[in-house]
Amino acid sequence: MSGRRLADQAYSGIVELISGQKLSVGDRLPSEVSLAEMFGISRTIVREALVRLASDGITEARRGAGSYVKNRPSDRLIAYTQTDNLSATIGTYEVRFVLEAEAARLAAMRRSAADMASIDDALQKLRATLLSSLPAHAEDMELHRQIVLATTNPAFLVAFEALTEDVEQIMRAGVDISRMRPPEVIGAMMREHEAIVDAIRAQDGDSAALAMRWHLAEGRKRLMP
Amino acid sequence: MSGRRLADQAYSGIVELISGQKLSVGDRLPSEVSLAEMFGISRTIVREALVRLASDGITEARRGAGSYVKNRPSDRLIAYTQTDNLSATIGTYEVRFVLEAEAARLAAMRRSAADMASIDDALQKLRATLLSSLPAHAEDMELHRQIVLATTNPAFLVAFEALTEDVEQIMRAGVDISRMRPPEVIGAMMREHEAIVDAIRAQDGDSAALAMRWHLAEGRKRLMP
DNA sequence: TGGGTAAATCTGTATGACAGGTATTGGGTG
DNA sequence: CACCCAATACCTGTCATACAGATTTACCCA
Numbered sequence: 001m002s003g004r005r006l007a008d009q010a011y012s013g014i015v016e017l018i019s020g021q022k023l024s025v026g027d028r029l030p031s032e033v034s035l036a037e038m039f040g041i042s043r044t045i046v047r048e049a050l051v052r053l054a055s056d057g058i059t060e061a062r063r064g065a066g067s068y069v070k071n072r073p074s075d076r077l078i079a080y081t082q083t084d085n086l087s088a089t090i091g092t093y094e095v096r097f098v099l100e101a102e103a104a105r106l107a108a109m110r111r112s113a114a115d116m117a118s119i120d121d122a123l124q125k126l127r128a129t130l131l132s133s134l135p136a137h138a139e140d141m142e143l144h145r146q147i148v149l150a151t152t153n154p155a156f157l158v159a160f161e162a163l164t165e166d167v168e169q170i171m172r173a174g175v176d177i178s179r180m181r182p183p184e185v186i187g188a189m190m191r192e193h194e195a196i197v198d199a200i201r202a203q204d205g206d207s208a209a210l211a212m213r214w215h216l217a218e219g220r221k222r223l224m225p
Numbered sequence: 226m227s228g229r230r231l232a233d234q235a236y237s238g239i240v241e242l243i244s245g246q247k248l249s250v251g252d253r254l255p256s257e258v259s260l261a262e263m264f265g266i267s268r269t270i271v272r273e274a275l276v277r278l279a280s281d282g283i284t285e286a287r288r289g290a291g292s293y294v295k296n297r298p299s300d301r302l303i304a305y306t307q308t309d310n311l312s313a314t315i316g317t318y319e320v321r322f323v324l325e326a327e328a329a330r331l332a333a334m335r336r337s338a339a340d341m342a343s344i345d346d347a348l349q350k351l352r353a354t355l356l357s358s359l360p361a362h363a364e365d366m367e368l369h370r371q372i373v374l375a376t377t378n379p380a381f382l383v384a385f386e387a388l389t390e391d392v393e394q395i396m397r398a399g400v401d402i403s404r405m406r407p408p409e410v411i412g413a414m415m416r417e418h419e420a421i422v423d424a425i426r427a428q429d430g431d432s433a434a435l436a437m438r439w440h441l442a443e444g445r446k447r448l449m450p
Numbered sequence: 451t452g453g454g455t456a457a458a459t460c461t462g463t464a465t466g467a468c469a470g471g472t473a474t475t476g477g478g479t480g
Numbered sequence: 481c482a483c484c485c486a487a488t489a490c491c492t493g494t495c496a497t498a499c500a501g502a503t504t505t506a507c508c509c510a
Contacts, residue, residue, distance in 0.1 A: 042464045048276050055277045064471030091380040102323040155316040162387035267495045288461050289502030
């Protein structure tokens with residue numbers, strides 16, 4: 001993938017160490033010095049990889065004792081990064097359907113005035129960017145994010161951000177966004193977003209969820225004609 | 226919270242630096258040496274914090290140039306770590322309702338024979354642990370995980386794991402699990418899980434989703450009597 | 451003014467060191 | 481022989497220093 005930095009290679013190496021063979025949950029993995037020798041790099045870099053592994057919930061470091069396997073990285077999750085962009089994107093949409101539709105419903109039911117202002121602001125910025133024919137992926141995501149925020153449930157945000165990080169990784173890996181926005185589509189995208197925002201404004205949960213589902217379905221169609 | 230390690234403090238400090246003041250997306254944050262002096266720690270530790278920030282998608286490091294803000298951490302996400310355990314758990318359940326219910330439906334529709342075997346295996350291990358009156362949180366989560374895996378959609382797993390990591394962090398922070406498992410509850414938990422698994426076995430999506438919703442609702446009740 | 455080069459700055463990586471935990475071993479005692 | 485405790489080896493957390501390679505900035509010359 002992007003293994004330019006040594007720490008990335010070390011990360012992958014340790015993941016393979018865990019996933020590939022006998023290390024199961026609770027097992028101790030080799031000491032930092034051993035890993036450094038194993039991969040032919042310095043302990044500094046091994047530590048960086050371990051920090052990320054711990055941050056990803058795969059390992060857990062115990063001071064004075066060692067690093068331990070906390071959750072085995074699933075083979076399918078690893079395979080995800082090797083899945084072709086299109087099917088990965090489709091899979092992501094499937095989750096967004098259930099997650100964001102419900103988020104839109106809750107947002108409609110709970111939004112504060114301040115939330116509504118943030119959503120309107122994001123919508124306006126999206127409109128401006130869309131009309132200028134520039135890539136608007138960031139603005140699009142920001143609007144969705146503001147809607148998720150309005151649920152006042154941080155757990156929704158956690159799940160949403162895990163997904164978008166994924167999407168962005170896919171995008172970075174090569175999906176051409178600009179291709180999928182012929183001029184006549186821009187108006188449709190805006191109308192879809194406006195329908196969602198209007199439903200949230202009207203505090204109509206069912207309509208918001210429906211509008212979000214519609215919007216995501218249309219978006220998926222645009223990706224796979 | 227968990228600020229025992231210096232890198233955690235540095236992480237929070239940098240987040241506050243971005244979130245608290247004028248740093249917006251695209252801005253460069255102070256150099257590693259500056260940050261080290263700022264927090265009174267070594268550059269090594271600053272780097273660990275930056276590695277995690279980059280891993281979390283908040284910053285982006287450009288060799289020779291500096292670290293840049295990629296996504297602003299939302300204030301509510303920060304507040305999440307300071308939310309009391311109970312309401313955070315309830316918030317998580319709200320998301321699990323929509324996410325896992327749909328995962329159960331898809332699992333029922335798509336499961337392979339191998340998936341079914343993994344689910345049965347996880348169920349059996351959960352039963353054994355429950356009957357021995359030991360903490361069974363790990364086994365419980367593993368069963369849910371296997372169900373999510375059976376969707377054959379890695380994006381579901383991404384969202385699910387982001388949530389469970391969160392849940393475990395909450396658990397680690399002090400929720401007493403054993404308290405909430407008086408003997409008469411064990412049978413109920415098993416019946417709920419069996420209902421889900423049976424529906425998946427019968428490839429009945431609606432029943433699976435319903436059983437999962439019921440199970441999560443009961444679980445939430447057990448947490449907040 | 452414009453352009454190109456040199457200097458300053460910054461991240462990526464390596465090495466060595468020490469403090470303060472944790473696990474283990476081995477010896478002493480009953 | 482079994483058990484408890486202390487010495488010891490091992491490990492992570494942290495710091496300081498150094499240098500290579502990339503990038504930005506500054507300056508000088510044309």
